[in-house]
Amino acid sequence: MGESAYSFRDGRFWQLSLGLMLASVFIFSNLYIIQPILPILAKEFGVSATESSLLFSVASFSLMISLLAFGFVSDRIGRIGILKWTMLLSVVPLFLMPLVDSFYALVFLRLLVGIFCAGLPAVAVAYITEEVAAGSRALAVTIYIASNALGGMAGRVFGGFWAEAYTWESSFYVLGVFGLVISLLCLVVLPKSKSFTSSKQPYSQDLKGMFIHLKNPLLIYAFIFGMMIQVSFSGIWVYLPFYLEGDPFFLSIQVISLLFLTYSMGVIGSPIAGKLADLYGTVRILFSGLIIMATGVLMTVISNVVVIILGLAVMCLGFFTAHSLTSSWVGATAKHHKSGATSIYLFSYYIGVTVGGTGVGVIWTQFGWNGVVFVAVILPLLSGLFFYRNAKKAPL
Structure with a gap:
């Protein structure tokens, strides 16, 4: 280039x-x-x-x-x-x-x-x-x-x-x-690509450069945290339509689909979170996002559509704050093979999507919406606690 x-x-x-x-x-x-x-x-x-x-x-x-x-x-x-x-x-x-x-x-x-x-x-x-x-x-x-x-x-x-x-x-x-x-x-x-240079090293070297980050406890906790916030986020959104189409709401799928507009809070919130992280530190704003996300999830247990919509908006704001800053933190904390660290974080993130989609279904079947909310709050908070205790060792 x-x-x-x-x-x-x-x-x-x-x-x-x-x-x-x-x-x-x-x-x-x-x-x-x-x-x-x-x-x-x-x-x-x-x-x-x-x-x-x-x-x-x-x-x-x-x-x-x-x-x-x-x-x-x-x-x-x-x-x-x-x-x-x-x-x-x-x-x-x-x-x-x-x-x-x-x-x-x-x-x-x-x-x-x-x-x-x-x-x-x-x-x-x-x-x-x-x-x-x-x-x-x-x-x-x-x-x-x-x-x-x-x-x-x-x-x-x-x-x-x-x-x-x-x-x-x-x-x-x-x-x-x-x-x-x-x-x-x-x-x-x-x-067309003008500045691409083909890599000549074997695939084994790529894998080694990527998975070396699994020996770093600081990054491992970040990968687990990214996975857990996505388990929570995906679990809420996958089973929300089933929850709201039933008693006592009986909302149509058309109306339920409009609730996804609360995602716009993530589009708005992520750049703001980045600015605040520059002023007050990535770790502090990141975990503020976690608390905001958990608060939004808890709001959805109240059987009022307006409160649920507000809760979803709050959850999206907190989730995208935590996710974007965790991704940034991973890239900044990895001392070498930074793209490998980012790849593992993305891999962990999509494990969370997969588990949140079908794995949380067992909780939905057995315990209903309150069970889904409980899991969606506890898993991120527990993983966040371990991540926070370690992240402070490498404050950004």
Whole structure:
């Protein structure tokens, strides 16, 4: 990288940023469109809430594994090809899912969704780092990360609203057409890599450089903490539609899908948390986020829709504060192989998504919403306590 790197004054910078933004909105919509319509699919295929959650969990599981694979491969063959082709392939299951009549065929197609959707998050930041000038890199990454949250929110809101207004099948077709248009647009818009240098070291060296961080107790507690806050967050959102469609609320899926707009608190809160962390310290603001998140979760036990909405907004604000600052803390604390440390944190994060999706289903079945809330509060607080005691040894 050098003179050819794009700055925010270059048209190519905005092409790159626009392309990644559009790709991100589609990919994360594809991943999360399923979440609000799980109750509809549970009835359609005659499965339990816990079984239906497999449609969410299996995609996060396959994405988690594929992130590492695509990350390693992209170091050798380049970023842009993986990004474009996996995005195009991720459209295919959307056109096939409405055609199947077996629940487990649907699960298999969601497994493919996770694999193909992993291409973008596996390479996007590395692509930005290589192609964008240092002074403009933070802006490009911020646009991309904000698009992740926007895509996740858009997919959830659209999925629930459209599926109940029309049919769940048509929601996949509409997103598929949108994804096809975006994929073809990105083939044209995204600039070719100019500064990529292929890695020559064996895969074993990559793995060694990454997993060496598992010998560092400071980082281990951070990885566990990231996993637990995501178990909590995913558990709440996966079983919220089942909770609110029943007694005493009887809300429609359309109305429930609108509650995902509270994700906007994360889009707003993360940059503010970053500024506060610069002023008061990462560790202090990070754990303030944890307390805020736990408070929001507890508010959802009150059987009042307005209080639940406020609780979800508070939870999102706290979660995205804790998550974004923990990710930042991991990158700053790792003394070497920083990308490896970040990869493990992301891997742990998606383990949390998977467990929060289906694992928490056992709690939902046995203890209902109060059980889900109990787990969603206790696990982050306990892991946070151990993390906090160790994080103070490396204050940032």
